[in-house]
Amino acid sequence: MKVAIMGYGTIGSGVAEVLRVNQEILKKKIGEPVELKYVLDIRESIPEDNDKLINDFSIIENDDEVGLVVETMGGIHPAYEFVKACLEKGKHCVTSNKALVDACGSKLISIAKAHNCNFYFEASVGGGIPVIRTIHHNYAGENLIEITGIMNGTTNFILTNMREKGADFGETLEEAQRLGYAERDPSSDIDGFDTSRKTAILLSMASGNRCRHEDIYTEGIRDISKLDFSYAHELGMSIKLLGSVQQVEDKYFAYVVPMMIPKSDPLFSVDGVFNGIRIVGNCLGTTMLYGMGAGKLPTASAVVSDIIAAVRHKNEFQGIGWSENMLEIEPMGSNAFSYFIRVEGTSSDIEADLREYFLNEDSELKPIVLDNRTDEFALLTDVMFEDDFLDNVKAFEAKTGRRIFHFIRTEKET
Numbered sequence: 001m002k003v004a005i006m007g008y009g010t011i012g013s014g015v016a017e018v019l020r021v022n023q024e025i026l027k028k029k030i031g032e033p034v035e036l037k038y039v040l041d042i043r044e045s046i047p048e049d050n051d052k053l054i055n056d057f058s059i060i061e062n063d064d065e066v067g068l069v070v071e072t073m074g075g076i077h078p079a080y081e082f083v084k085a086c087l088e089k090g091k092h093c094v095t096s097n098k099a100l101v102d103a104c105g106s107k108l109i110s111i112a113k114a115h116n117c118n119f120y121f122e123a124s125v126g127g128g129i130p131v132i133r134t135i136h137h138n139y140a141g142e143n144l145i146e147i148t149g150i151m152n153g154t155t156n157f158i159l160t161n162m163r164e165k166g167a168d169f170g171e172t173l174e175e176a177q178r179l180g181y182a183e184r185d186p187s188s189d190i191d192g193f194d195t196s197r198k199t200a201i202l203l204s205m206a207s208g209n210r211c212r213h214e215d216i217y218t219e220g221i222r223d224i225s226k227l228d229f230s231y232a233h234e235l236g237m238s239i240k241l242l243g244s245v246q247q248v249e250d251k252y253f254a255y256v257v258p259m260m261i262p263k264s265d266p267l268f269s270v271d272g273v274f275n276g277i278r279i280v281g282n283c284l285g286t287t288m289l290y291g292m293g294a295g296k297l298p299t300a301s302a303v304v305s306d307i308i309a310a311v312r313h314k315n316e317f318q319g320i321g322w323s324e325n326m327l328e329i330e331p332m333g334s335n336a337f338s339y340f341i342r343v344e345g346t347s348s349d350i351e352a353d354l355r356e357y358f359l360n361e362d363s364e365l366k367p368i369v370l371d372n373r374t375d376e377f378a379l380l381t382d383v384m385f386e387d388d389f390l391d392n393v394k395a396f397e398a399k400t401g402r403r404i405f406h407f408i409r410t411e412k413e414t
């Protein structure tokens, strides 16, 4: 199989490296060599130290020897036009580009089907963690009830450091930027958009239908403070940015939010730049995939696994993906959570109001007070629908004149 790589940044050069380092292993496993023929770099001047480098896409498009194209350019244009043109020529395409898969995946899957080739995107979610093919093959016989994951290494590094060092968000972000874990413009990671694109791809895999990450309710981690972590510590919990997809009968729920999670959750111990994806099937129960969700070689390894799959299925469309039908996601307000709330003042004279708005009749009121503070305390509410919770916060504030300073959705210890 002769291969072209489009985009010679971190991931593209990683793919070239894995193909070179593992060339004998690959040949043995798939029965034929995988030979890198071109590397496309569309910058005007390209380094001259690599005889495979070209800057004209039409060379790849028109070379019938090239049976597979790897897209690691990032962004949607011209990645979409290039991948589309290759699929229309019957060339298999493999990408690590979650923006492309989120925005154009269903279209590219349909084009691949029409031309009896494959569009693979294992590396677009969870970097080196094999989650896409695992859902397609290994959960094929399951009704997938839930997929919830820590899918962004940058935010997980920041939250882990805040917990371990008692540091605040701003200083931890600066440290992450100094160490190269966060971009100079960190918005895509810390505001949750990277996770919401990955969540949209998992939702499409789980439902078999198209969705848009813009339709997934998304919050980032800018408002998480060291005080929140002090309370989490008292509760034996941690705070993680989670992307979650849930199915209840024929309805689909999805969101990206920071959540307080208990020690019993397998995601509790996914720390630093690592990712973890918890998958719940109706018969299998809970499983978790864990590993490096980003980085040159882990991501390249996932791309190479797609190359192998393409060689193994070179004469057939394999059907990994989803239809072009649009999925309706249930509104955020219809999700139910328990909430961690930080309330102004002390609880002594407002116990009845706290009970009225946030607890069931038979629940015990357990205020958490840090260091004898009198300016605020915290509480875990009973489980309620988000719409009801938000209404209750307003009604509580209006009635008592006390503010709810901050809330974080939680999973209670099970």
Ligand code: HSE
Binding pocket: 127, 151, 152, 153, 154, 155, 189, 194, 293, 294, 295
């Ligand atoms: N910035 C992303 C992360 C890279 O931190 O996980 C992989 O999408």
